[in-house]
Structures are given as structure tokens and as C-alpha cells.
Amino acid sequence: MNGQNLAGGASPVAALVLAWAIPGAGHVYAGRWGKGLLFFGCIVGLLVAGMLIGGGTVIIHRDTQGHIELWWMAQMGAGGPTVALTPISEYLAARAGGDIYANRYREVGTLYAAVAGFLNVLVMMDAYVKLAYPHRRRDDEEKEDS
Amino acid sequence: MGDALLNFFSHLLSLSNPFWLYYPLCAVAAVVYKATKFDDPKKIAKSALHFFLSVTAGMIVLAAVFYILNRVF
Numbered sequence: 321m322n323g324q325n326l327a328g329g330a331s332p333v334a335a336l337v338l339a340w341a342i343p344g345a346g347h348v349y350a351g352r353w354g355k356g357l358l359f360f361g362c363i364v365g366l367l368v369a370g371m372l373i374g375g376g377t378v379i380i381h382r383d384t385q386g387h388i389e390l391w392w393m394a395q396m397g398a399g400g401p402t403v404a405l406t407p408i409s410e411y412l413a414a415r416a417g418g419d420i421y422a423n424r425y426r427e428v429g430t431l432y433a434a435v436a437g438f439l440n441v442l443v444m445m446d447a448y449v450k451l452a453y454p455h456r457r458r459d460d461e462e463k464e465d466s
Numbered sequence: 467m468g469d470a471l472l473n474f475f476s477h478l479l480s481l482s483n484p485f486w487l488y489y490p491l492c493a494v495a496a497v498v499y500k501a502t503k504f505d506d507p508k509k510i511a512k513s514a515l516h517f518f519l520s521v522t523a524g525m526i527v528l529a530a531v532f533y534i535l536n537r538v539f
Contacts (some may be wrong), residue, residue, distance in 0.1 A: 358501055362494045373487060428487050435491060437496045448504040
């Protein structure tokens with residue numbers, strides 16, 4: 321199944337990779353423009369809102385002791401935008417100096433960005449499954465309706 | 467216990483409490499989650515609203531229980 325071209329020549333794996341690189345792009349690739357734009361707006365919106373709420377220092381990949389941030393691993397679910405925002409956030413954190421961690425709003429901003437990552441994993445799986453198993457998805461929706 | 471509940475709700479409704487920021491986060495999570503389940507925009511909106519209200523009510527009840535337990539014991 322992996323990498324096979326299904327549903328009008330669209331590859332589920334390509335949709336998965338695209339959805340990681342740009343939230344919503346997997347759905348756009350599959351021809352579902354409305355959902356793609358909705359997912360892009362929601363996920364990138366959450367990341368940007370998290371950055372604004374947390375003073376721009378929420379997407380950093382190492383803590384002050386040099387350990388990988390677990391929050392960052394969750395945020396990486398949002399792929400491309402997280403990769404793009406990480407150097408900006410690290411620059412702002414370095415410029416802020418001192419202890420950036422003792423801030424309630426930074427905690428909320430970090431949570432926003434992490435939830436954006438988790439939601440994008442869900443969106444990636446949806447993009448993959450809708451191309452790889454189109455009939456099963458339709459069955460699931462009918463089950464939800466009943 | 468009545469005082470503890472009153473304190474909880476006055477703390478919850480205080481504008482300086484970042485808890486307010488929870489609502490947009492929950493709303494976006496509800497919309498994205500339900501948009502992966504349904505295709506019809508009306509169905510997405512209706513089920514996302516239901517999901518948002520259920521999760522919010524559940525979280526408030528849970529927070530109130532923990533707050534009272536913390537204050538009373």
C-alpha cells in the first residue's frame with residue numbers, strides 16, 4: 321500500500337509528507353482545497369498565536385542545560401512552520417536572556433504550539449487514510465452519523 | 467465548601483487569569499478534530515460546537531473538584 325498511487329494518481333505517502341511540510345497541503349494535494357485551507361489556517365494560526373502569547377520564545381529545541389525540549393518534539397508535528405520558527409524563537413530567547421521559563425504566558429504559548437503539532441499529526445493521518453483507504457473512511461463517517 | 471466554590475469561580479472569571487486563553491485553543495482543536503471526521507461544513511460546525519462545550523464543561527467540573535479538594539484538605 322505504501323507509496324502506491326491511488327485515487328486519481330495521488331500518492332498517500334506524498335500527501336503525508338506534504339501535510340507534514342505544510343499543514344493542510346496533503347488535503348490540497350488530494351484536491352480537497354477547503355479542508356486544506358481550514359487546516360492550514362487553524363494549525364499555523366495556533367503556532368503564530370502561541371508565539372505571540374509566549375513572547376516569541378516558545379519554540380526552542382534545547383533547554384538551558386542543553387537537553388532536547390520535549391515540547392519541541394511535540395511542536396515538530398507541525399513540520400515546516402516549526403522548523404521555520406525555531407531559529408526565530410531561539411534568537412528571541414537568547415536576546416531575552418535570564419530565565420524565560422518562569423512565565424505563565426510562555427507556558428500557555430508553548431502549549432498552543434504543542435497542540436498545533438499534535439493536531440497536524442492528526443491531519444497528516446487523515447490526508448494519508450483518505451487516499452489510501454477511501455472506502456473505509458466513508459464507512460466510518462456513516463457509522464458516526466448513525 | 468461554598469466559600470471554596472465561590473473563590474474558584476471568582477478566580478476563574480478574573481481577567482488576569484490566563485485560563486481565558488484555553489477557549490480559543492479548545493475551539494480550534496474541536497474544529498480540526500471534527501473536520502477530519504466529517505465533510506459537510508454544517509456537520510463539522512455542529513459537532514465541533516458540541517465537542518467544545520462538552521470538553522469545556524468537563525474541564526471546569528474537574529478543575530472545581532481539584533480546587534475544592536486542595537482548599538478543603
